[in-house]
Amino acid sequence: MGVKPSSRGCFGWFVVAVILALVIGAIVYTIKKKTEKSEGPAPIPGPPGAIDKKYADALKIATQFFDIQKSGKLVDNKISWRGDSALKDGSEAKLDLSKGMYDAGDHMKFGLPMAFTATVLSWTILEYGDQMDVVNQLEPAQDSLKWITDYLINAHPEENVLYVQVGDPKTDHGCWDRPEVMKEKRPLTQVNASFPGTDVAAETAAAMASASLVFKANSAYSSTLLKHAKELFTFADKYRGLYSESIPEVATYYNSTGYGDELLWAASWLYHATGDKSYLQYATGQNGKLFAQWGSPTWFSWDNKLAGAQVLLSRLTFFGDKDTSNTGLQMYRKTAEAVMCGLIPDSPTATKSRTDGGLIWVSEWNALQHPIASAFLASLYSDYMLSSGTAKLSCNGDSYKPSDLRKFAKSQADYVLGKNPMKTSFLVGYGEKYPQYVHHRGASIPADATTGCKDGWTWLERKEPNPNEATGALLGGPFLNETFVDDRNNSMQAEPSTYNSAIIVGLLSGLVTTSSTVHSFT
Numbered sequence: 189m190g191v192k193p194s195s196r197g198c199f200g201w202f203v204v205a206v207i208l209a210l211v212i213g214a215i216v217y218t219i220k221k222k223t224e225k226s227e228g229p230a231p232i233p234g235p236p237g238a239i240d241k242k243y244a245d246a247l248k249i250a251t252q253f254f255d256i257q258k259s260g261k262l263v264d265n266k267i268s269w270r271g272d273s274a275l276k277d278g279s280e281a282k283l284d285l286s287k288g289m290y291d292a293g294d295h296m297k298f299g300l301p302m303a304f305t306a307t308v309l310s311w312t313i314l315e316y317g318d319q320m321d322v323v324n325q326l327e328p329a330q331d332s333l334k335w336i337t338d339y340l341i342n343a344h345p346e347e348n349v350l351y352v353q354v355g356d357p358k359t360d361h362g363c364w365d366r367p368e369v370m371k372e373k374r375p376l377t378q379v380n381a382s383f384p385g386t387d388v389a390a391e392t393a394a395a396m397a398s399a400s401l402v403f404k405a406n407s408a409y410s411s412t413l414l415k416h417a418k419e420l421f422t423f424a425d426k427y428r429g430l431y432s433e434s435i436p437e438v439a440t441y442y443n444s445t446g447y448g449d450e451l452l453w454a455a456s457w458l459y460h461a462t463g464d465k466s467y468l469q470y471a472t473g474q475n476g477k478l479f480a481q482w483g484s485p486t487w488f489s490w491d492n493k494l495a496g497a498q499v500l501l502s503r504l505t506f507f508g509d510k511d512t513s514n515t516g517l518q519m520y521r522k523t524a525e526a527v528m529c530g531l532i533p534d535s536p537t538a539t540k541s542r543t544d545g546g547l548i549w550v551s552e553w554n555a556l557q558h559p560i561a562s563a564f565l566a567s568l569y570s571d572y573m574l575s576s577g578t579a580k581l582s583c584n585g586d587s588y589k590p591s592d593l594r595k596f597a598k599s600q601a602d603y604v605l606g607k608n609p610m611k612t613s614f615l616v617g618y619g620e621k622y623p624q625y626v627h628h629r630g631a632s633i634p635a636d637a638t639t640g641c642k643d644g645w646t647w648l649e650r651k652e653p654n655p656n657e658a659t660g661a662l663l664g665g666p667f668l669n670e671t672f673v674d675d676r677n678n679s680m681q682a683e684p685s686t687y688n689s690a691i692i693v694g695l696l697s698g699l700v701t702t703s704s705t706v707h708s709f710t
């Protein structure tokens with residue numbers, strides 16, 4: 189026990205009860221932390237350590253993008269140029285799919301990346317809720333998470349049916365309009381027992397299992413999430429198949445290259461949420477051998493969760509019962525170590541996938557996704573080491589400290605925030621210079637302009653910067669040669685995505701201040 193973001197900032201109705209819970213929570217938390225500190229075998233910094241203003245400022249900006257991406261009837265809307273939209277989403281199946289978040293600069297609701305967004309946001313809150321709270325970002329993050337999980341609950345109306353898409357990408361991409369005025373048809377797409385989607389169903393299970401921990405204080409909501417998570421995992425496991433084979437149209441946008449990673453990731457989250465050993469056995473036994481690619485580092489992304497599962501499960505080897513007889517678990521830890529060794533720039537096994545300026549660089553589209561995801565994992569791993577008193581990480585004989593991992597994590601964040609050859613921040617609203625031509629429909633059209641689907645394209649083509657600032661948008665990022673073209677039609681580099689925002693929020697939350705991580709989420 190320790191940080192329980194769910195015990196502070198809950199969504200209860202009774203203000204007094206909430207305040208009481210906050211006060212008691214804080215006291216328990218302080219006592220607990222003190223105890224942990226004196227028991228800890230190695231000195232643990234904080235909490236709260238000194239707040240790093242740079243990362244705190246950036247975090248406060250990054251969390252705002254979720255408000256920009258919200259669909260449905262807005263509550264306490266803070267974005268002057270946003271309003272209600274997509275209120276009828278889901279109605280053709282008599283479901284309310286009006287909430288959730290738009291994927292990027294468009295108005296699609298894509299289930300795979302949206303669920304991944306929720307899982308990463310939950311993980312961030314569970315690990316770094318205390319640090320987010322210090323800078324008042326815990327409640328906004330919980331609110332954004334709930335906006336997605338409310339949608340996911342409705343998207344799963346039957347055990348073996350999950351709606352994985354709202355909107356037709358071809359139709360949607362044929363328009364340039366504000367979400368508030370869109371009139372395009374918003375068809376629904378589902379996976380089911382005949383047309384399975386193991387990947388998307390398992391990712392949704394992971395999102396709901398992890399969120400059930402975040403919202404533990406709201407026990408009815410938390411149990412609902414857990415119930416869906418368990419059912420979805422069973423559905424995913426029993427009816428195996430790639431959703432992009434069941435529904436070939438999705439492959440153009442979010443093609444899934446495998447589902448084994450999501451099954452392991454979901455089982456890992458379900459184990460954390462339930463303590464039921466069968467989920468741990470699932471991940472560490474035969475399925476682990478089959479799918480986990482033990483020993484081979486991979487990149488953590490919306491498509492591939494293996495590195496995430498490795499880090500999440502290795503947390504058990506740092507803080508759990510240290511059951512060394514579970515060789516599968518040890519293999520996850522070893523693979524997580526290999527991932528970390530690949531990231532530290534001067535390690536013997538350092539990856540060469542970097543720009544000259546030191547940014548991890550793997551893909552031309554949305555280039556920043558891999559460096560920030562790697563840095564987020566490095567921040568977590570370095571905190572696991574610190575909090576468990578693990579002094580060293582060995583990489584082919586050379587040894588590294590937690591601070592080496594943290595230094596790497598900071599280097600990637602600093603690059604994103606402006607310390608790069610282009611001298612530009614890629615986080616809109618942060619720094620002296622940041623992109624002005626974000627590929628984002630809502631940001632590019634004034635709120636009082638009247639456009640339809642087609643005549644809105646003139647707003648894409650205009651020479652002037654966006655009339656609305658997409659504050660908190662994290663852009664795709666630079667080419668390998670460290671150039672960036674700030675052009676509204678440059679969706680390869682200048683388009684933000686909601687899942688990238690979850691990852692940068694995770695990374696910045698880890699860097700805001702130093703503190704120990706909790707030993708258990710429950």
Ligand SMILES: *[C@@H]1O[C@H](CO)[C@@H](O)[C@H](O)[C@H]1NC(C)=O
Nearest residue numbers: 377378379380382383434435
């Ligand atoms: C199952 O999903 C497929 C693919 O989305 C869809 O075409 C089919 O209509 C669904 N089956 C039922 C019974 O709705």
Ligand SMILES: *[C@@H]1O[C@H](CO)[C@@H](O)[C@H](O)[C@H]1NC(C)=O
Nearest residue numbers: 432439440441443444445446
């Ligand atoms: C989608 O991924 C599968 C599996 O990796 C691959 O065979 C296929 O070519 C990909 N499709 C597209 C459109 O990228």
Ligand SMILES: *[C@@H]1O[C@H](CO)[C@@H](O)[C@H](O)[C@H]1NC(C)=O
Nearest residue numbers: 552666667668669670671672
């Ligand atoms: C940098 O790389 C991009 C993409 O490969 C290319 O289009 C551009 O011309 C390059 N710029 C320079 C200055 O080399």
Ligand SMILES: *[C@@H]1O[C@H](CO)[C@@H](O)[C@H](O)[C@H]1NC(C)=O
Nearest residue numbers: 645648649650676677678679
């Ligand atoms: C924007 O980019 C798309 C795809 O690259 C291209 O087809 C289109 O002509 C471009 N539009 C403008 C106005 O440059």
